[in-house]
Amino acid sequence: MRVHWRRMLEVAGPVVTRPFLFVSALAAVGILLSVFREFAGLHAVTALNDGYSWGLFKNFNVTTLTALGSGGYALALLTYVCNQGKYHSLMRTALLTSILTYTAGMIALSVDIGRPWNLFFMADPWVWNPHSILWEVAFCMTAYVMIALDFENLAPLLEHFEAENMPPLVRDVAGYAKRFVKAAYPYGVALALALPTMHQSSLGSLMLLGGTRVHPLWQTHLLPLLYVVMAFVMGIAFVELVLMASCTVWRRPIDRFMLASLSNIVSWVTAAWLMIRFGDLAYRGQLGAAFQLDFYSLVFLAETVMIAVPALMLRARGWREDPAKAFPTLGILTLGGMLYRYTPTTIAFRPGTGYHYFPSVPELLISIGFIALAVMGYLFTVKRFAILPATLEMSVLASTKQIKKGQAA
Amino acid sequence: MNVDRRTLFKIVAAGCAGVAGVRKAHAAAMQSNTEQLGLLYDATRCIGCKACVTACSDANGLTPDTGSSNGLYQAPESLNAHTKNIIKLYRSEDGSEWSYMKQQCMHCEDPACVIACPLSALTKGDFGIVSWNGTTCLGCRCCQIACPYNVPKFEWSSVNPKVVKCELCRQRLALGQEPACTAVCPKRAVIFGKREDLLTDAHKRIAATPGKYYQDRVYGEKDGGGTQSLYLSHVAFSKLGLPDLGDKSVASGVREVSDNIYQHGITPVAVYTALVAVTHRIWSKHLKHSEKEAEELGLEEQL
Numbered sequence: 063m064r065v066h067w068r069r070m071l072e073v074a075g076p077v078v079t080r081p082f083l084f085v086s087a088l089a090a091v092g093i094l095l096s097v098f099r100e101f102a103g104l105h106a107v108t109a110l111n112d113g114y115s116w117g118l119f120k121n122f123n124v125t126t127l128t129a130l131g132s133g134g135y136a137l138a139l140l141t142y143v144c145n146q147g148k149y150h151s152l153m154r155t156a157l158l159t160s161i162l163t164y165t166a167g168m169i170a171l172s173v174d175i176g177r178p179w180n181l182f183f184m185a186d187p188w189v190w191n192p193h194s195i196l197w198e199v200a201f202c203m204t205a206y207v208m209i210a211l212d213f214e215n216l217a218p219l220l221e222h223f224e225a226e227n228m229p230p231l232v233r234d235v236a237g238y239a240k241r242f243v244k245a246a247y248p249y250g251v252a253l254a255l256a257l258p259t260m261h262q263s264s265l266g267s268l269m270l271l272g273g274t275r276v277h278p279l280w281q282t283h284l285l286p287l288l289y290v291v292m293a294f295v296m297g298i299a300f301v302e303l304v305l306m307a308s309c310t311v312w313r314r315p316i317d318r319f320m321l322a323s324l325s326n327i328v329s330w331v332t333a334a335w336l337m338i339r340f341g342d343l344a345y346r347g348q349l350g351a352a353f354q355l356d357f358y359s360l361v362f363l364a365e366t367v368m369i370a371v372p373a374l375m376l377r378a379r380g381w382r383e384d385p386a387k388a389f390p391t392l393g394i395l396t397l398g399g400m401l402y403r404y405t406p407t408t409i410a411f412r413p414g415t416g417y418h419y420f421p422s423v424p425e426l427l428i429s430i431g432f433i434a435l436a437v438m439g440y441l442f443t444v445k446r447f448a449i450l451p452a453t454l455e456m457s458v459l460a461s462t463k464q465i466k467k468g469q470a471a
Numbered sequence: 472m473n474v475d476r477r478t479l480f481k482i483v484a485a486g487c488a489g490v491a492g493v494r495k496a497h498a499a500a501m502q503s504n505t506e507q508l509g510l511l512y513d514a515t516r517c518i519g520c521k522a523c524v525t526a527c528s529d530a531n532g533l534t535p536d537t538g539s540s541n542g543l544y545q546a547p548e549s550l551n552a553h554t555k556n557i558i559k560l561y562r563s564e565d566g567s568e569w570s571y572m573k574q575q576c577m578h579c580e581d582p583a584c585v586i587a588c589p590l591s592a593l594t595k596g597d598f599g600i601v602s603w604n605g606t607t608c609l610g611c612r613c614c615q616i617a618c619p620y621n622v623p624k625f626e627w628s629s630v631n632p633k634v635v636k637c638e639l640c641r642q643r644l645a646l647g648q649e650p651a652c653t654a655v656c657p658k659r660a661v662i663f664g665k666r667e668d669l670l671t672d673a674h675k676r677i678a679a680t681p682g683k684y685y686q687d688r689v690y691g692e693k694d695g696g697g698t699q700s701l702y703l704s705h706v707a708f709s710k711l712g713l714p715d716l717g718d719k720s721v722a723s724g725v726r727e728v729s730d731n732i733y734q735h736g737i738t739p740v741a742v743y744t745a746l747v748a749v750t751h752r753i754w755s756k757h758l759k760h761s762e763k764e765a766e767e768l769g770l771e772e773q774l
Binding site: 100105110111141176177180186189191193196200221243248251255256260264267275283454458461 | 726
C-alpha cells in the first residue's frame with residue numbers, strides 16, 4: 063500500500079540512548095575546548111594563520127553547513143511560494159534541521175572571532191558598515207536564527223504546551239500564542255525566505271573579496287547566485303537524507319513518492335546550476351583550466367562529477383523512487399555541494415607562498431563538537447515533539463492510544 | 472617633494488622650539504588632512520640594511536621578531552603580529568636577477584579591508600591613512616581575507632588580539648615627524664611625502680633613465696585602484712610579491728556586485744512585500760484545508 067505522509071508525529075522511546083550519550087560526549091569535548099580557547103587564544107587550539115585566517119569554524123561550520131541547513135528555506139519556497147502544499151508535512155523536519163545547523167554555526171562563529179566582547183556593537187547602528195559583505199551576512203543570519211526561524215519553529219512547541227496534561231494557564235497562553243502564529247505566519251515565512259536568499263548569496267560574495275587569490279575556476283561575479291542555488295539543492299537533499307535515515311532507524315514508513323518528487327526537483331535545479339557554472343566558465347574563458355588536470359582542475363572535476371552524476375542518476379524514475387538507491391545518490395550529491403561551497407574559501411584560496419592550513423586536532427574536535435550539539439538537539443526534539451512526518455493511520459492510532467491512556471488514568 | 476621635506480624640517484624645528492610649536496604643527500597638519508600622504512620605495516636604491524625594519528619596531532613599540540636567528544637579532548620571515556614593515560630579498564633561481572623588496576601597508580585609495588570590515592574598525596582617515604580601531608573590532612579577520620597584498624596581521628596567540636598593520640606612523644606625524652622607516656633610510660630608497668609629489672618624483676626618475684625601471688611605470692599609481700605606497704623596481708613587480716590587479720580596486724568590484732543586487736535596500740523590501748503577498752494567499756488556503764481535515768478526522772490541528 064502506498065504510504066502518504068500527511069501529519070507529524072513524535073518518535074516513541076527515551077531521549078537518552080547510547081547514540082545520544084555518544085554525541086553528548088563529542089559535544090562536551092568541543093564545548094570544553096572552546097572554553098579553553100577563550101583563555102588561551104586562537105593559536106592554542108587552531109591551525110589558523112595570517113594567510114589562512116578563516117578555517118573550519120567559519121568556512122565549514124558556517125559557510126558549508128548552513129547550506130545543508132537550507133532545507134527550511136528551500137522547502138518553504140516550494141510549499142508557500144510554489145504552492146506545493148503536499149510538502150507541508152516535511153516543513154517541520156526541514157525547519158528543525160535549519161535552526162539546528164544555523165545555531166551550531168553561529169556558536170562556532172562566536173568561538174572563531176577574536177574579540178567576542180565587541181559583538182555588542184552589532185546592536186550599534188553608528189558603527190555598522192552596510193557596505194561590508196560580512197556585516198550583511200552576520201546581520202541577516204542573526205535575524206534569521208533569532209527571529210524568523212524561531213517563529214517558524216514555534217508551532218510544535220505550542221502544540222506541546224496545549225496538550226491536556228499541561229496546567230490550564232500554560233494551555234491558555236499557548237493557545238493565544240498559536241492564534242498569533244497562525245495570523246502572522248505569512249509575514250514570518252516571507253522573512254524566513256528573504257533573509258536566507260540574502261545571506262546564502264552573500265556567503266558567496268564574501269569570497270569576491272578574495273579577488274585573484276581565489277583560483278579563477280571558482281572566482282566569479284556569479285558566486286552569490288551559484289552559492290544560493292547550491293544551498294537550495296543541498297537543503298532539500300539534506301532533508302531527504304535526514305528523513306530516510308530517521309525512518310530507517312526508527313522504523314517509520316517512508317513516503318518514497320514524495321521524496322522522489324523532491325529528488326526530481328533536486329536534479330532539475332542541479333542541472334540549471336551546472337549550466338550556470340559551465341556557462342560562466344566558458345564566458346570567462348576558463349574551460350581550458352578546468353581540464354588541465356593540475357591540482358585545481360582535479361578538485362574541480364571531483365566536485366563536478368560528485369554533483370553532476372548523482373543529478374543525472376536521479377533523472378531515472380526507478381532510481382529516485384527507491385530509497386536504497388536514492389540515499390547514497392543524494393549523499394554523494396550533497397558531499398559534492400559541500401565541496402563546492404568549501405573550496406573557494408580554503409582549497410582554492412591561495413594567500414601566497416609560505417602559508418599552509420590543515421585543521422589541528424582541537425580545531426577538528428571543536429568543529430565536530432558543534433555538529434554533535436546539533437545532532438543532540440535533533441534527537442531530543444524529534445522524540446519530544448511532533449516533527450517527523452507520519453501517515454494518517456499512525457496519527458489516528460497514536461491519538462486513540464493517548465485517549466485510552468487518559469481514560470485509564 | 473623637496474618642498475615637502477623642507478616643510479617637514481620646519482615642523483621638526485618647530486617641535487624642538489617647544490610645545491607651542493608642536494601644537495601649531497599639529498594644527499597645520501589638521502588643516503590639510505585630506506591630502507594623501509604616502510611612501511615611495513625604489514628597489515634599485517635599497518641596500519637591504521633593514522634599518523627601517525628596526526626603526527619601525529622601535530617607533531611602534533613592537534617586540535622584535537627574532538625569527539630563525541635563535542634570538543640573536545631581529546629577523547622576521549614575513550609581516551606578522553610583531554612586524555609592520557619588512558625588507559625581503561628576491562633572487563631568481565639562477566641568481567642572475569635579484570632585488571630587495573619593502574613591504575608594509577599600501578594605504579589603498581579604495582581599500583578592500585575597509586569595505587570588508589563589518590563594524591568600521593578599519594577606516595581610511597586623515598591623510599588617507601588606513602588605520603585600525605580596536606574599540607569596535609570583532610577580530611573576524613575579514614580584512615585579512617580581503618587585502619590583496621596580505622598586509623593586516625593578527626595576534627593569534629593573544630586573548631585580546633589586535634590587528635597589526637602599518638599606519639604610516641600616524642603617532643609620529645602628529646608630532647610633526649616623518650615615518651620611522653623613511654627617517655632612517657640611509658640611501659633614501661624609501662621616502663615620505665604627498666602622494667602627488669612622490670608620483671612626480673617617480674616619473675622624473677623614470678624619464679631620466681628610460682629602460683631602467685620595469686615597464687617604465689610606478690606600481691600603485693593605478694594598480695588596484697591606486698595606492699599611497701608607491702613602488703619603482705627593475706624586476707617585474709609580480710616577482711616582488713606585488714600582484715597584478717589591474718586598475719580596478721577589489722572593493723569597487725565587490726561594491727558593483729552588491730549594489731546591483733541590493734539597489735540601496737529597495738530589492739530586499741520589494742522581495743519581502745511580494746513574498747508576503749504570495750504566502751498570505753497560500754497560507755490561508757492551507758489553514759482552511761487543514762482545519763477541515765482535522766475536523767473530519769477528529770485529530771488536533773497541526774500548523
